[in-house]
Amino acid sequence: KQEVTQIPAALSVPEGENLVLNCSFTDSAIYNLQWFRQDPGKGLTSLLLIQSSQREQTSGRLNASLDKSSGRSTLYIAASQPGDSATYLCAVVRGAQKLVFGQGTRLTINP
């Protein structure tokens, strides 16, 4: 059974810092991995999608990497801003679009 873990559960950093969020999964047979952000009371917004054949994806200040062999993905956020405060979730896609989510990292960027 696929399990997805995100550490830490919560993170608070001052504005301007670069930071890394971690996601680990137990079964390397994944189709792709996706990172989302969720603002309080809102739905999820897709940030980055990494296909199983890829090693990283970049969008603006965000960079996500994938190491299937070790069952790990990281989300790197450069020059963090207060507007980046949210919960970040990773999800692995296996088989015909069955998704398993991690429990998320609640990120707070302090001005």
Next chain:
Amino acid sequence: EAQVTQNPRYLITVTGKKLTVTCSQNMNHEYMSWYRQDPGLGLRQIYYSMNVEVTDKGDVPEGYKVSRKEKRNFPLILESPSPNQTSLYFCASSSGPHRESRVGELFFGEGSRLTVL
């Protein structure tokens, strides 16, 4: 504007009273799915659909039904709701795995908060 729309956004009901949460997308996506989000348990997949008339169970399908009669709509049906179905529900859609340029990117609705008394 590309969007996934869920209704109702908030609902309080009583045990055993059938209810339907609707989900509609305007992106012509083949894939649609339902999730519930609970504190300490995170997001868990209830059902998904790869296309019209094609549905399959996720990890927590008990107590739920779905149908996919039209491409744009994917309603979630609770035939006899119970208090353990009190949760925040999300619908999502995706272009599906066969389009290489946008494979699997998920678009979520705003959520439906359901309370069963």
